[in-house]
Amino acid sequence: MSFTKKTFAAAVMLAAASVALAEEAVLRVSAIPDEAPTELQRKFAPLGSYLEKELGMKVQFVPVTDYAAVVTALTSDKIDMAWLGGFTYVQAKERGKVVPLVQREEDTKFTSKYIGSVAAGINSLKDLKGKSFAFGSASSTSGHLMPRYFLQKQNIKPETYFKNVAYSGAHDATVAWVASGKVEGGALNASVWDKLVEAGKVDATKVKVIGTTPTFYDYNWTVRGSLDAKLQKKITAAFLKLDPKNPEHQQILELQRATRFVGTKPENYKGIEAAAREAGLLK
Structure with missing residues (x-):
C-alpha cells in the first residue's frame, strides 16, 4: 500500500513536471500593435518559424489590442518576449524586470x-x-x-x-x-x-x-527578466545569426525592415526615458 502511495505521488510529481516542461517549451511572443493585426501576423510568421528551428521549441504569437496590454503581459509573465518601441520598453522597465536583447541596426538611428x-x-x-x-x-x-x-x-x-x-x-x-x-x-x-x-x-x-525628427533609439526585442538566462542567450544568438546573404534570412529581414540585428542594452534608452519625463508622459 505504501508503495502504491509513493508510486501515485511520484506520478503526480512527474505529471506536474511534464506540464511545467510543456509550458516552458513554448516561447510566447507579442508585439506592440503599431500596424494592422494582419500585417503584424504576416511580418512575424517567417521569423517565428525561424526561431522555432533555432531554439528547438514552439513559438506562439500572442496578439494584443493596445500598447499597454503588451507591457502588462510582459511584466506579469503572461508572455516571454515582445517587440517594443523605446517608450514601451521604458514603461515596462518601470513596472518590472525586463531585458532588452537586440534591435535592428536601423533602430540605433531612428x-x-x-x-x-x-x-x-x-x-x-x-x-x-x-x-x-x-x-x-x-x-x-x-x-x-x-x-x-x-x-x-x-x-x-x-x-x-x-x-x-x-x-x-x-x-x-x-x-x-x-x-x-x-x-x-x-x-x-x-x-x-x-x-x-x-x-x-x-x-x-x-x-x-x-x-x-532628429535621430533616436527605438524598437527592440525584450524578454521578461525571469526568462531562463540560457534561453535569452540562444534567442540573442538566433537574431544575430540572421544574414542577408542567406535567402531564407533575407526574407525575414526584409519583413522586419532590417539590414541586420545588433545587440542592445538598457543604457541606449536613457534618452527616451528623459524625453518621456520632460514631456510629462512618465511620472
Missing part, C-alpha cells in the same frame, strides 16, 4: 516623419498652426513621444499650437486620417512611411512629408 494634407496646403509645421493634428498611439515612441518631444524643442506645445490633437492608434492609420482629411497633419514612424510609399499605399496628391 526617425519620425511629420506629414501634412496636400488639399489643406500644408507644407510645413508653421502651416499647421491652428489646424488638427494626429499622433499614433499615446504609448508610441515614434508615433507620439519623440515627435512631441521634438515639437516642444521648437516651442510648439501640441495642445495649444494645434486646433485639436487626436490619436489614431497606429502609424498607417495616421496616414489614412491625413489622406482622408480627418486631420490636417500628423506624425508617424519613418520606416512605416517608407514601407507604405514603396507599396504604393500613399497617395502623393493627398499627403506629403513636411518634416523629419
Whole structure:
C-alpha cells in the first residue's frame, strides 16, 4: 500500500513536471500593435518559424489590442518576449524586470516623419498652426513621444499650437486620417512611411512629408527578466545569426525592415526615458 502511495505521488510529481516542461517549451511572443493585426501576423510568421528551428521549441504569437496590454503581459509573465518601441520598453522597465536583447541596426538611428494634407496646403509645421493634428498611439515612441518631444524643442506645445490633437492608434492609420482629411497633419514612424510609399499605399496628391525628427533609439526585442538566462542567450544568438546573404534570412529581414540585428542594452534608452519625463508622459 505504501508503495502504491509513493508510486501515485511520484506520478503526480512527474505529471506536474511534464506540464511545467510543456509550458516552458513554448516561447510566447507579442508585439506592440503599431500596424494592422494582419500585417503584424504576416511580418512575424517567417521569423517565428525561424526561431522555432533555432531554439528547438514552439513559438506562439500572442496578439494584443493596445500598447499597454503588451507591457502588462510582459511584466506579469503572461508572455516571454515582445517587440517594443523605446517608450514601451521604458514603461515596462518601470513596472518590472525586463531585458532588452537586440534591435535592428536601423533602430540605433531612428526617425519620425511629420506629414501634412496636400488639399489643406500644408507644407510645413508653421502651416499647421491652428489646424488638427494626429499622433499614433499615446504609448508610441515614434508615433507620439519623440515627435512631441521634438515639437516642444521648437516651442510648439501640441495642445495649444494645434486646433485639436487626436490619436489614431497606429502609424498607417495616421496616414489614412491625413489622406482622408480627418486631420490636417500628423506624425508617424519613418520606416512605416517608407514601407507604405514603396507599396504604393500613399497617395502623393493627398499627403506629403513636411518634416523629419532628429535621430533616436527605438524598437527592440525584450524578454521578461525571469526568462531562463540560457534561453535569452540562444534567442540573442538566433537574431544575430540572421544574414542577408542567406535567402531564407533575407526574407525575414526584409519583413522586419532590417539590414541586420545588433545587440542592445538598457543604457541606449536613457534618452527616451528623459524625453518621456520632460514631456510629462512618465511620472
